[in-house]
Amino acid sequence: MAAIAPDLPRRNAAVSLLLVLVAAAPAAAQSSRLFAMNIARPYVETETAFVRGTPSVPGNLEIPENLRPTVVSMLRLSSTFRRQCSRIAGAADLAVVVQRGSLPATAKEGAITHIARRDDGRLEADVLIDSLGDPVLLLAHEFEHIVEQLDGVDLAAMASRAATGVVERDSGGQFETERAAAAGRRVAQEVRGGQRRGR
Numbered sequence: 096m097a098a099i100a101p102d103l104p105r106r107n108a109a110v111s112l113l114l115v116l117v118a119a120a121p122a123a124a125q126s127s128r129l130f131a132m133n134i135a136r137p138y139v140e141t142e143t144a145f146v147r148g149t150p151s152v153p154g155n156l157e158i159p160e161n162l163r164p165t166v167v168s169m170l171r172l173s174s175t176f177r178r179q180c181s182r183i184a185g186a187a188d189l190a191v192v193v194q195r196g197s198l199p200a201t202a203k204e205g206a207i208t209h210i211a212r213r214d215d216g217r218l219e220a221d222v223l224i225d226s227l228g229d230p231v232l233l234l235a236h237e238f239e240h241i242v243e244q245l246d247g248v249d250l251a252a253m254a255s256r257a258a259t260g261v262v263e264r265d266s267g268g269q270f271e272t273e274r275a276a277a278a279g280r281r282v283a284q285e286v287r288g289g290q291r292r293g294r
């Protein structure tokens with residue numbers, strides 16, 4: 096889910112865009128519908144460094160130590176997650192900070208990402224993963240929202256049209272995308288499959 100509040104101040108710097116992206120974890124995970132991954136551009140880039148050497152955590156991704164083994168395992172087992180991390184690692188003006196904590200009691204979601212685009216073009220993404228949620232599904236879901244912004248997806252414009260795979264929540268200014276939900280499920284499936292194969 097994404098909330099757009101362009102006039103919201105963020106720290107001391109001017110911000111031209113603020114998005115809040117939230118994964119509705121349990122409901123989305125249990126959905127049996129298969130969403131097409133054609134919301135914007137499909138993945139076409141190579142996995143660059145991740146194909147060749149040992150997959151490593153992107154240098155512009157800050158994660159708590161207790162989530163690092165999860166991320167390393169996801170990198171090993173999920174090609175979709177490797178592509179997401181490759182996109183993140185390759186975005187020179189992007190900084191991602193992941194934290195694990197508690198979302199508000201009223202929240203129906205398992206994760207939330209604030210994305211701020213500063214006037215100088217830098218993109219900052221703050222991801223909060225609920226302590227009780229599935230970090231694999233939620234990280235992949237939120238990372239896809241970050242990749243959506245790297246792709247330049249205009250969530251507000253897409254939500255204003257029918258059948259784009261982007262919906263705006265009743266509360267206004269908050270969006271969810273089928274693309275992110277599908278990416279979360281896909282990564283979770285790849286990780287489970289890899290674990291079953293004993294990798």
Ligand SMILES: [Zn+2]
Nearest residue numbers: 096117118275
């Ligand atoms: Zn979402």
